[in-house]
Amino acid sequence: MTYYIGIDGGGTKTIFCLLNEEGTVLTAYKDGSASYKQIGMDGVVALLEKGIFQLLKEADVSQNENIWTCFGMPTYGESRANDELMESLIKRRLEKYHIKLVNDCEVAWAGSLLLEPGINLVAGTGTIGFGKNIQGDFLSAGGWSEYFSDEGSGRWLGVKCLELFSKQADERLKKGPLYEIVKEYFSLTEDKEIIDLFEKDYQPYRSKIAFLQKLLLEAAKQGDQSAIQAYDDAAKELAMIIRTLYIRLQFHEKCPVSFSGGIFKTGELVVTPLKKYLSDLNITIVESQGSPWVGAGLLAKYYADKKEPCSAFIRKVIETNFDIL
Structure with a gap:
C-alpha cells in the first residue's frame, strides 16, 4: 500500500500528517521549529525522522511500505548550496521516504487553493x-x-x-x-x-x-x-x-x-x-480551503504520481482537515 506524508515546516512549529491511498488523514503530529537557521541541518533531519516515525507508529504502518513525503521547508530556495546540503543529508538518512523539498509558501498555496491555479x-x-x-x-x-x-x-x-x-x-x-x-x-x-x-x-x-x-x-x-x-x-x-x-x-x-x-x-x-x-x-x-499541512499532503501525492490527485482524493483530505494546532 502507498502512503503520503505532508510536513508543514515553520520557524515556530511543524505539522506532520499521514494520508492513505484514499486521502484519509490517518494521524497528525506537531513538533517545534524546522528552520535550520534555528536548530541546524542535523536538527532538521532529526526532527523529520522523529516526526515520520511518530506518524507511522501511531497509525501502525510499517516503515517498509511505499511512502512519499513532501516537506514544506522554511528558507528553502534562498541558498543553492544550503539547499543541496540539506537535500543530501535528508537523502542519506531518510531516502526510503522519498522526501520532496519545497518552500513552505508552496504548501500554503496548495492547501489554500487545493492545487488550483491562483x-x-x-x-x-x-x-x-x-x-x-x-x-x-x-x-x-x-x-x-x-x-x-x-x-x-x-x-x-x-x-x-x-x-x-x-x-x-x-x-x-x-x-x-x-x-x-x-x-x-x-x-x-x-x-x-x-x-x-x-x-x-x-x-x-x-x-x-x-x-x-x-x-x-x-x-x-x-x-x-x-x-x-x-x-x-x-x-x-x-x-x-x-x-x-x-x-x-x-x-x-x-x-x-x-x-x-x-x-x-x-x-x-x-x-x-x-x-x-x-x-x-x-x-x-x-x-x-485547507491548512498548509493539507497542502503538503496533496503535494506529496502530486509529486509521487507526477499528476494532480483526483477530486475524490482531495475531498477526502478536506473532510478530515481537522484542527490539530
Missing part, C-alpha cells in the same frame, strides 16, 4: 506570496531577509510601531494613542529607555518584534492616524506582491487570491486598502 499570500511574522498559473508555471515573491524585506509582515509592523513611537515622542509626529500605549506597555520612565530594552530583549527575536504589532493595532483601533496609515502602507506592500505574481504569471482569466496569516486578523485595517490597491486587477478574493 495566488496565495501569507502575511504573518513574515510575508511571502506564491502563485501558479494554468500552464503550471509558478513563482514566489517577497519573503526575503527579515533584515531588509518582509514588508507588510508582523515583524515589519512591529518595527514600524517603535518607529512611530519615537517620532511621536520627539514630536516629529503629533502624539496619538500609540505614544501612551507603548510607554505603558514597557513601563517607561524616560522615552529613550526603549532603545536599550529593544536591543537587549527584542532585536534578536523575530517573533517578539512581531508581537509589538499588537500595540500598533490597539493604537489604530483607538484612532491613532499614524498607526492607521501604517496598516495602509502594509496593504500597499502586500498588494505589490500579488500584483507582481499576477503580471509575471500572465493571468488572463479571473485569478483567485487567498490570504492567510495573522496580519489579516487585523480586519478592515489591511483588507479594505488591500482590495483598493488591487481593484484594477481581474482577481477574486477567496477563502482558504
Whole structure:
C-alpha cells in the first residue's frame, strides 16, 4: 500500500500528517521549529525522522511500505548550496521516504487553493506570496531577509510601531494613542529607555518584534492616524506582491487570491486598502480551503504520481482537515 506524508515546516512549529491511498488523514503530529537557521541541518533531519516515525507508529504502518513525503521547508530556495546540503543529508538518512523539498509558501498555496491555479499570500511574522498559473508555471515573491524585506509582515509592523513611537515622542509626529500605549506597555520612565530594552530583549527575536504589532493595532483601533496609515502602507506592500505574481504569471482569466496569516486578523485595517490597491486587477478574493499541512499532503501525492490527485482524493483530505494546532 502507498502512503503520503505532508510536513508543514515553520520557524515556530511543524505539522506532520499521514494520508492513505484514499486521502484519509490517518494521524497528525506537531513538533517545534524546522528552520535550520534555528536548530541546524542535523536538527532538521532529526526532527523529520522523529516526526515520520511518530506518524507511522501511531497509525501502525510499517516503515517498509511505499511512502512519499513532501516537506514544506522554511528558507528553502534562498541558498543553492544550503539547499543541496540539506537535500543530501535528508537523502542519506531518510531516502526510503522519498522526501520532496519545497518552500513552505508552496504548501500554503496548495492547501489554500487545493492545487488550483491562483495566488496565495501569507502575511504573518513574515510575508511571502506564491502563485501558479494554468500552464503550471509558478513563482514566489517577497519573503526575503527579515533584515531588509518582509514588508507588510508582523515583524515589519512591529518595527514600524517603535518607529512611530519615537517620532511621536520627539514630536516629529503629533502624539496619538500609540505614544501612551507603548510607554505603558514597557513601563517607561524616560522615552529613550526603549532603545536599550529593544536591543537587549527584542532585536534578536523575530517573533517578539512581531508581537509589538499588537500595540500598533490597539493604537489604530483607538484612532491613532499614524498607526492607521501604517496598516495602509502594509496593504500597499502586500498588494505589490500579488500584483507582481499576477503580471509575471500572465493571468488572463479571473485569478483567485487567498490570504492567510495573522496580519489579516487585523480586519478592515489591511483588507479594505488591500482590495483598493488591487481593484484594477481581474482577481477574486477567496477563502482558504485547507491548512498548509493539507497542502503538503496533496503535494506529496502530486509529486509521487507526477499528476494532480483526483477530486475524490482531495475531498477526502478536506473532510478530515481537522484542527490539530
